[in-house]
Amino acid sequence: MKRSLLFLYLFLICGVLVAQQKYSFKIAKLKYNGGGDWYANKTSLPNLIKFCNQSLNMNIAPEEGVVEVGSPEIFTYPFVHMTGHGNVVFSDAEAQNLRNYLISGGFLHIDDNYGLDQYIRNEMKKVFPEYEFVELPFDHPIYSQKYTFKNGLPKIHEHDNKPPQGLGIIHKGRLVCFYSYETDLGNGWEDAEVHNDPENKRQEALQMGANILAYALTQYL
Numbered sequence: 623m624k625r626s627l628l629f630l631y632l633f634l635i636c637g638v639l640v641a642q643q644k645y646s647f648k649i650a651k652l653k654y655n656g657g658g659d660w661y662a663n664k665t666s667l668p669n670l671i672k673f674c675n676q677s678l679n680m681n682i683a684p685e686e687g688v689v690e691v692g693s694p695e696i697f698t699y700p701f702v703h704m705t706g707h708g709n710v711v712f713s714d715a716e717a718q719n720l721r722n723y724l725i726s727g728g729f730l731h732i733d734d735n736y737g738l739d740q741y742i743r744n745e746m747k748k749v750f751p752e753y754e755f756v757e758l759p760f761d762h763p764i765y766s767q768k769y770t771f772k773n774g775l776p777k778i779h780e781h782d783n784k785p786p787q788g789l790g791i792i793h794k795g796r797l798v799c800f801y802s803y804e805t806d807l808g809n810g811w812e813d814a815e816v817h818n819d820p821e822n823k824r825q826e827a828l829q830m831g832a833n834i835l836a837y838a839l840t841q842y843l
Contacts, residue, residue, distance in 0.1 A: 656711030
């Protein structure tokens with residue numbers, strides 16, 4: 623209960639500050655230790671935010687924040703995005719802070735940018751030792767917010783010739799972490815000239831990203 627109240631208090635403070643700039647809320651990218659490129663896909667979140675503001679009538683601040691795993695500031699964001707290619711290390715204190723954030727109402731979206739998988743599974747075990755990632759069924763509501771994906775995650779970039787998977791950690795009936803694996807949504811959110819993806823692929827990626835963000839907010843509210 624105290625953790626939930628702390629989350630609400632910090633989020634309200636953030637809301638007041640963001641409201642002064644005429645935005646409803648702000649989302650953040652997760653900065654982690656271990657040497658992995660947490661800062662990858664520099665144009666992806668701004669493009670996703672713009673898409674959500676235009677297509678879903680959201681009012682998100684146009685530039686994302688950056689928040690460290692162990693920082694109390696993480697509680698001021700309803701949605702945190704994590705990506706990268708390489709190594710990830712959570713200290714015990716960071717893992718506990720991330721756990722507190724997630725069980726108190728926060729939401730983490732992890733997007734494997736190729737190479738993250740072997741590290742993030744181990745580190746999320748520090749956060750939730752009692753849970754495993756489970757594959758979400760295609761009829762899960764995360765695939766049918768404004769946009770419908772009858773076959774689950776779209777395939778944006780090819781890595782190891784595997785089908786895309788939408789994996790989740792569920793705590794007390796609530797999806798607290800969504801892990802998009804073997805799809806690379808974040809690359810699809812980037813400026814068109816970065817990867818030269820076909821426009822239909824970019825739209826699929828943005829629409830799925832909008833679904834994830836919309837679903838996360840319904841879980842928080």
